[in-house]
Each structure stands twice: as C-alpha cells, then as structure tokens.
C-alpha cells in the first residue's frame with residue numbers, strides 16, 4: 001500500500017509517534033520496514049491466543065516515528081519549521097495560519113510530545129524559541145507606552161482584552177496583584193517605557209522574591225536547542241507576538257489567562273464560557289471572542305505566560321494516567337506583521353498548538369461522577385473529530401462528502417479555518433496548514449488504539465491470512481512420492497479420479513478462505529459500527545443532558561434578567577413617584593405660603609368679610625325684636641304702674657338696668673320676677 005499523496009482539500013498531515021511501553025503485554029503494533037527511508041506504514045494484529053485467523057490491518061501515515069525518536073527528530077520531521085515559515089509569511093505577503101495537534105489514548109504521550117517534560121522541551125517551546133529567535137530585533141517592544149501597543153490593541157478583531165506581558169505577569173505574581181482586571185481599552189502610559197522594561201527583566205530573573213508560584217524560565221528545560229534553525233523574515237517588516245490560551249472543557253470554551261488558578265483568591269468563582277463567533281470586525285471568520293491576549297517581547301515572557309496558562313488548565317488525576325489532561329488545551333501564538341517604515345495596518349496569522357484530551361475507556365479509567373461525565377464529553381468530541389478525519393481518508397478514496405465539523409466546539413475550532421473563506425469582506429485567508437501527531441503505545445489498549453488509528457490514518461487496508469489449503473496439507477502429509485500419481489480426471493462414466501477430487505477440494509478451500517475473509521471483514525466492520533453506534537448513543541444522551549442543562553441555564557438567566565429588569569423598573573417608577581410627590585408638595589407649600597402672605601396682608605389692611613344675610617334667621621330676629629318690643633311696652637306699662645304704687649321706683653330701676661345690659665333676657669326675667677310677674 002502506497003502512502004497516499006495528501007490531496008489539496010485534506011485536513012491534516014498525519015504523523016504517528018510510538019512511545020516506549022513499560023507494559024509486559026504482547027506488542028500488537030508492528031512498523032512495516034521501509035528499506036532505509038522513514039517508515040510510513042504500521043500493521044496491527046489483536047494480541048490473542050485465539051486459534052482463529054484474525055484480520056491484519058495496515059495503516060498509512062505521512063511518517064511513523066518509532067519509540068526511540070527524540071523530540072528534535074519530531075520537531076524537524078513533522079514539518080513545524082515550514083509551518084512557522086508560513087505563519088511569518090513571505091516578504092510582502094500575509095502569513096498563513098497553522099495548527100499542530102496531538103491525538104491519542106490517554107497516557108500515550110501527547111503532552112510529552114507537545115509540552116515536553118522537566119528535562120526536555122516539547123514542540124511548543126521549540127516553536128516559540130524559533131519564532132522569537134527569527135523575529136529578533138524586528139519584534140516590537142511590549143510595554144505600555146510602546147508606540148505599537150495602541151495600534152495592536154485597535155487592530156484586534158476578537159473583542160480581546162489585550163495586555164503587555166509585564167502588566168499581565170505583574171497582576172498575576174507581583175506584590176501589588178491588582179484585584180480588578182484591566183479594562184479592555186487600556187490607555188498606554190506615556191514615558192514609562194524604560195521603567196516597565198526594567199521591571200519586566202527583574203521579574204524574570206528575580207521572580208522568586210515576589211512569589212514562589214511564579215514560573216522561572218531559567219529552571220525550565222533548555223534542550224533541545226533550536227539555535228541552528230534560522231527562518232528568514234521580511235527585512236522591511238516589524239513583528240509582534242501575541243499569546244492567548246484557552247481550553248475546551250465539557251464543550252465550552254474557557255480563557256486560561258484569567259488568573260483564577262494563579263491568584264487563587266476566588267477558587268469557587270464560576271468561570272465564564274466564551275463564544276466562538278463572528279464579530280463586528282471579523283464578519284466572515286469566527287473567532288474566540290473576549291480572550292485575554294498578551295503581547296510578549298521575549299521568549300522568556302512567552303514561557304511565563306505559557307506556564308501560567310498551563311497552571312490554570314483543568315487537570316484531574318484518573319486511573320489511566322496520574323496527570324491526565326481533562327480538557328482540550330489550545331495555545332495560540334498570533335504573529336502580527338506590518339511595514340516597519342509606513343507603519344500601516346497589522347496583518348495577523350496564528351500558530352495554534354492543541355493538546356487534545358485523551359480518549360479512554362471508562363472501565364479502565366475507574367472514573368466516576370463528574371469525571372466520568374467529563375470522560376463522556378471528551379470521548380464524544382473525539383468521536384466527532386474521528387468522523388471529520390475519516391472524511392479525509394474517504395476523500396482520498398474519491399468521496400466528496402462535506403466534513404461535518406460543526407458538530408461540537410472542538411471540531412469547529414480545529415476545522416473552521418481549514419477551508420477557504422466564502423466571503424471576501426476581509427482580506428483573503430488561505431486555508432490553514434495542519435499537522436496531527438497521533439501518539440500510540442504499541443503494547444497499550446488494543447481496541448482503543450486501533451479505533452484511533454482507523455480514523456486518523458491516511459489510508460487503511462485489511463488483509464485476512466489465507467487458510468492453508470487442505471490440498472497442500474494433504475500433499476505435504478502424503479509426501480512427494482504421491483504427487484506424481486494423482487493426475488487422474490473424471491472419466492466419461494462419471495467416476496472421479498483423485499486429481500479431480502483434489503481440484504474440487506482446492507476450489508472449495510479457496511471459496512472457504514474467501515468467505516472467511518469476508519466474514520472477518522464484516523466482523524470487523526460490525527465491531528466498528530457497534531462502537532460507532534454506542535458512541536453515537538452516548539453522545540445523543542450527552543447532548544440531551546447538555547440541552548437540558550442549557551435550557552435550565554437559559555431559564556435561570558432569563559429569570560434573573562427579568563427579575564433585574566422588573567426591579568430596575570420598580571425602582572425607576574418609585575423614584576419617579578417620589579419626585580412627583582415632592583414636586584406636588586413643594587407646589588402646595590408655595591401655594592400655602594402665598595395664601596398666608598395674602599392673609600397677613602389682608603389682616604393688615606383690615607379687610608372686611610361680607611356674608612350673604614340668612615333670611616330665615618332675619619325673620620326670627622325680627623320676630624324676637626317684635627316680641628321684645630311688646631314685652632318692653634308691657635314692662636314699661638308695669639313700671640309705670642309700680643311707680644305709682646311704690647315709694648322709691650328710682651331705686652328699683654337702678655337694680656334692673658345693669659342686669660338688662662349683661663343679659664337682656666335674664667335681666668328682664670329677673671326684673672319681671674322682682675316686680676311680681678310670672679312667665
């Protein structure tokens with residue numbers, strides 16, 4: 001089987017790296033000898049004592065790296081250098097995005113390959129070193145106040161929160177860790193450049209005095225060295241390197257540079273998921289919106305940012321691997337480029353390095369509860385990735401099926417830039433160049449590993465060993481002496497000669513072998529289809545759960561929003577009412593003031609109040625006055641009579657008069673009584 005040439009529309013160059021295995025189990029994977037050149041094919045055969053003949057599967061990759069392959073061999077062998085060249089862009093041209101990802105069973109060596117170990121750098125550190133070493137003097141300064149900062153922040157299309165490495169690291173590890181995060185549009189501080197730069201260098205070399213959690217680049221591995229790798233850059237351009245990191249955990253995207261783990265001030269703080277969407281400035285290309293992005297001016301700064309993000313990445317121990325990655329980690333290095341003299345607009349291309357979470361069998365991993373659910377999500381997203389990658393090998397076989405990459409966040413993030421952009425609202429983007437390094441343990445879990453190999457390989461062939469012919473067995477058993485005698489045929493009388501029987505037996509054996517091969521292939525397909533069905537069912541259930549979670553989340557959010565809106569409206573209404581009442585009260589007070597003032601003025605001017613006469617009362621008064629007149633007449637008459645009779649009437653009148661004025665009626669009555677009248 002030839003290694004198929006990578007068609008232009010295919011998604012990845014796929015490399016296989018085998019890890020040295022500590023297991024005592026039998027080896028099920030064999031590298032096919034390629035006579036001097038790099039091997040490209042492997043075969044797998046189930047390690048079983050079963051006497052049945054089992055199918056041998058052969059897989060083709062761009063290259064196969066055996067157990068003894070070193071990190072540098074991989075770095076040079078998988079084509080990262082040309083990929084970095086592409087990201088930097090040819091002189092006068094935009095760069096091209098590149099993606100490097102690792103895929104494999106948990107514990108198969110993905111993180112080892114991509115991030116390295118305590119003594120060896122991974123592909124990420126080497127790629128960063130090459131980038132910084134190549135851009136060298138043409139790299140812009142990375143401190144606030146540096147002329148490029150504002151234009152870099154303004155050129156970002158992803159609604160990012162952009163910081164300099166100095167400010168970011170200071171906020172993470174410095175004594176004055178600022179509680180509040182920086183605002184999005186930071187104002188560059190003028191004339192503080194030299195101080196900031198000085199701070200930064202002391203931070204890197206003397207970081208330990210500030211915080212013992214601070215990653216120290218000097219303690220990180222220095223080998224393998226990449227000093228011999230020199231990529232020519234555009235002499236007339238200036239470059240900026242901007243780093244961001246995020247993870248896809250349970251199909252949601254989380255920023256890894258928020259400092260949640262580093263500051264550890266709010267360990268229970270719920271992280272906010274980010275959206276992968278088109279933005280106002282990037283209408284035809286989806287981007288992860290709202291990420292924290294750090295402008296790095298040196299390799300050391302980039303390493304510190306990387307270590308900070310890795311610290312935040314969710315890592316939980318499982319039965320399969322003591323430090324297993326439970327999320328898909330994305331490390332993005334944006335290379336910005338513009339003309340150094342004209343200082344025009346920045347073009348941007350991104351090198352994305354992806355450490356995929358490992359697939360695992362729940363039974364093996366002894367996971368439970370939340371971790372088991374995580375494993376379900378990981379396997380589900382890897383299943384979708386497998387579907388997309390299978391399309392690649394199907395396309396090799398002439399299929400024109402569309403790659404279904406929108407099924408989950410992982411495949412969307414990995415593949416949405418793999419195709420030419422359909423609209424040209426922004427400048428034309430070449431499809432990204434992608435490299436996938438598949439890692440495998442040749443003595444590990446056969447079923448899980450073979451499944452990954454099946455969907456990731458560029459081509460696959462199944463061969464079923466032929467059942468040894470009974471004829472030859474018979475011949476071998478009978479010995480050469482009999483061969484010469486067995487040349488008879490069916491006679492015209494219908495009697496069968498030994499040679500005819502042997503031929504018939506051979507034909508029957510061939511048919512049996514063919515059918516057995518078919519059965520083997522069908523059995524393999526059945527196993528694959530059953531696994532796919534189970535995975536699809538699991539993903540269906542997971543999708544339903546996720547949908548319910550989402551629905552509940554949306555309900556809660558809507559409820560909270562409505563509550564907040566009602567509350568705000570109520571407060572607004574209450575304050576409007578209060579102010580209305582206040583103004584009415586003020587109006588009333590002013591009116592009363594006016595009335596009081598007018599009343600006082602009237603009183604001063606003795607204003608008289610005229611009232612309408614009451615006619616009925618007037619009648620009564622008239623009546624009473626008339627009666628009074630009559631009584632007075634009678635009284636006068638009686639007085640006159642009394643004067644005539646008494647000796648001193650003057651004295652009596654003196655007594656009567658004052659009483660009459662005090663109370664006419666009482667006085668009158670008393671007077672009448674004194675004079676001897678009864679009512």
Ligand SMILES: Nc1ncnc2c1ncn2[C@@H]1O[C@H](COP(=O)(O)OP(=O)(O)OP(=O)(O)O)[C@@H](O)[C@H]1O
Pocket residue numbers: 018019020067104105106107108109110111112113117321323324325326356357358359439
């Ligand atoms: N090629 C290799 N050479 C030496 N050691 C290796 C190699 N590959 C992996 N290992 C070791 O195997 C262990 C597991 O590897 P690693 O953590 O890279 O697995 P992984 O695939 O990233 O797992 P997970 O998906 O669970 O994160 C580590 O101790 C690592 O150092």
